[in-house]
Amino acid sequence: xxxxxxxxxxxxxxxxxxxxxxxxxxxxxxxxxxxxxxxxxxxxxxxxxxxxxxxxxxxxxxxxxxxxxxxxxxxxxxxxxxxxxxxxxxxxxxxxxxxxxxxxxxxxxxxxxxxxxxxxxxxxxxxxxxxxxxxxxxxxxxxxxxxxxxxxxxxxxxxxxxxxx
Numbered sequence: 001x002x003x004x005x006x007x008x009x010x011x012x013x014x015x016x017x018x019x020x021x022x023x024x025x026x027x028x029x030x031x032x033x034x035x036x037x038x039x040x041x042x043x044x045x046x047x048x049x050x051x052x053x054x055x056x057x058x059x060x061x062x063x064x065x066x067x068x069x070x071x072x073x074x075x076x077x078x079x080x081x082x083x084x085x086x087x088x089x090x091x092x093x094x095x096x097x098x099x100x101x102x103x104x105x106x107x108x109x110x111x112x113x114x115x116x117x118x119x120x121x122x123x124x125x126x127x128x129x130x131x132x133x134x135x136x137x138x139x140x141x142x143x144x145x146x147x148x149x150x151x152x153x154x155x156x157x158x159x160x161x162x163x164x165x
Contacts, residue, residue: 035120059104
C-alpha cells in the first residue's frame with residue numbers, strides 16, 4: 001500500500017504510519033470489547049452507554065440523554081427503568097425545576113463504571129509491560145499527541161462505545 005495523504009501537520013503521512021495506527025486501533029478495540037464482556041452479565045451495551053454518558057457528563061434529564069444517544073425518549077426511558085431497577089442510576093427531582101427528573105449514577109453504578117475502566121487500564125498495562133521501556137516513553141508522547149489532535153467529533157462520541165472522558 002504505497003499511497004500518501006497530506007495532513008495538516010508537517011510532512012506526509014505514509015501508508016506505513018496509517019497501517020501501524022490501524023494495528024494499534026485493532027488491539028485497543030479488542031481490549032475495550034473484552035472489558036465490556038466482563039460487565040455484560042449485569043448490563044446490556046445500550047445500558048452501558050447510558051451509564052458511561054451519565055458518568056462522563058454528570059446528571060442529565062431524560063430528553064438530554066435521548067438526544068445525546070440519538071434515540072427516541074421512550075427507548076431511553078426503558079433503558080433507564082431497567083437501570084433504576086438494577087440500582088445503577090436514580091431519578092430525582094431537579095432542584096431547578098421540580099417537574100423535571102434528573103438521572104444520576106448511584107454508588108453501585110459508579111462502581112460498575114470504575115471497575116470497567118480499571119479493567120481496561122489493567123489490560124492496557126499488561127500489554128505495555130511487554131513493550132521495551134524506551135519504546136514506552138516514546139509511545140506516551142506519540143499517543144498523547146494523537147489523542148489531542150484527534151477530531152473532537154469522533155473523540156467526543158467515544159462514550160457510545162463505553163469510554164468515559
